[in-house]
Amino acid sequence: MKSRLSSFMVGGAFAIAAAVHPLTAGATLKPGDPAPDFTAQASLGGNVYDYSLADALRKGPVVLYFYPAAFTKGCTIEAHEFAEAVDQYKAEGATVIGVSHDNIDTLKKFSVSECRSKFPVAADADSKIIRSYDASMPMKSTMANRVSYVIAPDGKVIYEYTSLSPDQHVANTLQALRDWNAKHKAQ
Numbered sequence: 001m002k003s004r005l006s007s008f009m010v011g012g013a014f015a016i017a018a019a020v021h022p023l024t025a026g027a028t029l030k031p032g033d034p035a036p037d038f039t040a041q042a043s044l045g046g047n048v049y050d051y052s053l054a055d056a057l058r059k060g061p062v063v064l065y066f067y068p069a070a071f072t073k074g075c076t077i078e079a080h081e082f083a084e085a086v087d088q089y090k091a092e093g094a095t096v097i098g099v100s101h102d103n104i105d106t107l108k109k110f111s112v113s114e115c116r117s118k119f120p121v122a123a124d125a126d127s128k129i130i131r132s133y134d135a136s137m138p139m140k141s142t143m144a145n146r147v148s149y150v151i152a153p154d155g156k157v158i159y160e161y162t163s164l165s166p167d168q169h170v171a172n173t174l175q176a177l178r179d180w181n182a183k184h185k186a187q
Contacts, residue, residue: 028134028147028160035064035151036132040124042097043108045117051097053151060093061158061180062151063173066135066144067166070102070110070121074146078166079114079121085170086118092177099124100144150176 029035035053042051056062065082067075082096089096096119102110104123111121124130127142135147148169150159159176161169 028162029149029157030160031157033157035149035155035157036129037155038129038132040099040122040129041104042120042122043104043111044115044120046108046112048104048108049120051120051122053097054155056095056097057151057153057155059095060153061095061177063089063094063096063148063177064099064133064151065096065146065148065169065173066099066130066133067146068100068137068143070100070106071114074164074166075100076114078146078169079110080116081166081170083114083116083118085174088174089177092174092181094150094177095119097122099129101125101127101130101142148173150180152180 037054039050039052041048053062067078069075079098082098086096098115098119098121100121101124103125107121107123111117115121127136130136130144133147133149135144137143137145145162146164146166146169147160147162149157150173152158158180159173161172163169
């Protein structure tokens with residue numbers, strides 16, 4: 001009986017992992033890949049402007065994170081965490097931009113209340129940016145999966161992390177920046 005139960009538990013764990021895996025796995029860009037350039041309407045503190053990745057990269061590394069939808073539980077948690085860490089990103093010479101398929105009117109509100117006017121969020125209503133970064137939700141290609149990239153000033157991806165849980169995106173991208181900075185300061 002015990003071995004049957006163990007076999008069932010192990011088999012059940014694999015079945016659960018197989019069912020969850022498609023939601024977190026994807027053909028995301030990998031370290032070394034060129035980051036597609038983009039310009040998009042964005043909001044910082046409720047003010048709308050044209051965000052240019054190329055312009056941001058001239059100032060240093062960029063943490064580009066994709067999230068499914070403004071004002072949802074996980075996306076609100078993630079926005080709060082990024083907002084709280086903005087000074088740590090600045091200390092690493094980096095900026096942060098969030099991207100979702102939401103329209104700019106929604107993001108004007110989200111940038112103030114959830115991003116706490118600390119970093120911009122860009123509207124990708126037609127999902128062109130999401131698709132160019134292979135950051136689509138597997139079951140709904142117009143919606144972004146929760147994917148974070150760190151992009152070096154030369155336009156190359158130096159780190160990628162995909163997880164529907166918002167828990168490790170900030171910690172992981174900060175560590176990737178610290179590692180990158182340590183390597184580049186040593187050269």
